Amino acid sequence: IRDDQESAAYYTANYIKKRILEFGPTSERPFVLGLPTGSSPIPVYKHLVQFYKNKELSFEHVITFNMDEYVGLPRDHPESYHTFMFSNFFKHIDIKPENINMLNGNCEELQNECQRYEDEIARVGGIELFLGGIGPDGHIAFNEPGSSMKSRTRVKTLAYETVLANARFFGGDVNKVPKLALTVGVATVTDAREVVIIIAGAHKAIALAKCIEEGVNHMWTVSAIQLHPSAMIVCDEDATLEL
Numbered sequence: 001i002r003d004d005q006e007s008a009a010y011y012t013a014n015y016i017k018k019r020i021l022e023f024g025p026t027s028e029r030p031f032v033l034g035l036p037t038g039s040s041p042i043p044v045y046k047h048l049v050q051f052y053k054n055k056e057l058s059f060e061h062v063i064t065f066n067m068d069e070y071v072g073l074p075r076d077h078p079e080s081y082h083t084f085m086f087s088n089f090f091k092h093i094d095i096k097p098e099n100i101n102m103l104n105g106n107c108e109e110l111q112n113e114c115q116r117y118e119d120e121i122a123r124v125g126g127i128e129l130f131l132g133g134i135g136p137d138g139h140i141a142f143n144e145p146g147s148s149m150k151s152r153t154r155v156k157t158l159a160y161e162t163v164l165a166n167a168r169f170f171g172g173d174v175n176k177v178p179k180l181a182l183t184v185g186v187a188t189v190t191d192a193r194e195v196v197i198i199i200a201g202a203h204k205a206i207a208l209a210k211c212i213e214e215g216v217n218h219m220w221t222v223s224a225i226q227l228h229p230s231a232m233i234v235c236d237e238d239a240t241l242e243l
């Protein structure tokens with residue numbers, strides 16, 4: 001628990017830096033990092049970019065997999081997760097373009113795209129550290145309430161609450177928010193060797209309480225991390241309101 005969102009983000013960015021540096025700069029065994037979008041990780045990306053600029057950290061031997069992407073939103077749409085990741089992170093660091101993995105929500109064959117993603121994660125040896133955020137309903141990636149704890153990458157219909165929460169990015173118009181997304185599954189996240197979740201703000205307080213103080217529950221999918229041998233939540237004071 002950190003005082004505010006900024007210190008939670010700084011702690012998280014430092015932790016990721018430490019893990020990448022400990023892993024060592026080998027191209028044969030790159031560090032595989034799972035990444036989220038959303039407003040919570042933005043300050044984490046800001047600090048990671050700063051570490052790169054200060055020459056404290058390189059992403060040359062880092063492979064990334066993003067958690068999710070909207071279906072049917074053009075790749076260069078200002079609210080696509082593709083655009084988000086490039087403008088907040090990838091274009092500011094030395095990651096190799098071929099090491100960036102994102103789901104393509106404009107594929108003809110969405111199921112094949114999801115399988116391709118799972119195969120690619122397996123091909124590179126699995127994810128070392130998955131960084132995630134949560135929705136106010138406790139979803140991780142786009143694993144909405146009711147998602148199976150064993151779920152893998154798939155097409156998901158967004159919960160109305162998620163559509164509402166994300167309307168602010170689409171001029172407040174719920175009709176403009178895509179209703180479908182491609183998302184890694186709960187099990188895709190928990191298969192990572194380490195999971196780090198960043199949670200900030202009083203609007204996430206109920207979700208945090210459900211996640212850690214109640215049982216493992218597929219209605220609050222982030223609670224799956226209770227079963228993970230190496231999981232950490234970094235949150236601000238506001239998010240602890242219901243604990």
Ligand code: GLP
Pocket residue numbers: 036037038039040041067068132133134135136139140141142162
């Ligand atoms: C979306 C993303 C999630 C993210 C959530 C919270 O639903 N698919 O991965 O955790 O937004 O976003 P924010 O950090 O903006 O509250």
